Amino acid sequence: MQFQVPQFIEVEDKIFGPLTFKQFVYVMGGAGAAYLLWRVFPLWISAPLILGVGGLAAALAFSSWNGRPFIMALENAFFFTLRTKLYLWNNENKTSRTAQAHKREEEEAEQHEPQVYIPKLSDSKLHELAWSLDIKERIAAGVAEDREHQGGVVAPIHTAREARV
DSSP states (O other), rough: OOOOOOTTTOOOOOEETTEEHHHHHHHHHHHHEEEEEEEEHHHOHHHHHHOOOOOOOHHHHHHHEETEHHHHHHHHHHHHHHHHHOOOHHHHHHHHHHHHHHHHHHHHHHOOOSOOOOOOOSOOOOHHHHHHHHHHHHHHTTTTGGGGGTTTTOOOSSSHHHHHO
């Protein structure tokens, strides 16, 4: 059985011409606030306020910050200013743990000397993931050479020149 999976579910529908409902509300809210400011205050007071309100409405309706809506940036800034900030750093505890971990790793490495190149666990999970994906990709593609096979494991590529096939 085949099922149709909806695509582009994060794209909002255009309801009011080229505007989504949220964009329409932001633009109309900004226009209404600008009109009220123009009617209530004299022009020399209302002009800067109208420009500020119009700019905020345009930013809310049409701009994004780091791929997220501008309203999320305003919300995060608001809560950042309100909430307390307490940063603690305890270097002594961290260094003692890492020193103990390194000692254990060295002792294990001396007891079991591996015959194949296997990267040690490091702080960089991205490096480990890239290494494993590279190996699996080369095995699946069948481009691993005989000299790279060591005990059923393919040795990693170290330079770009070695990567060319």
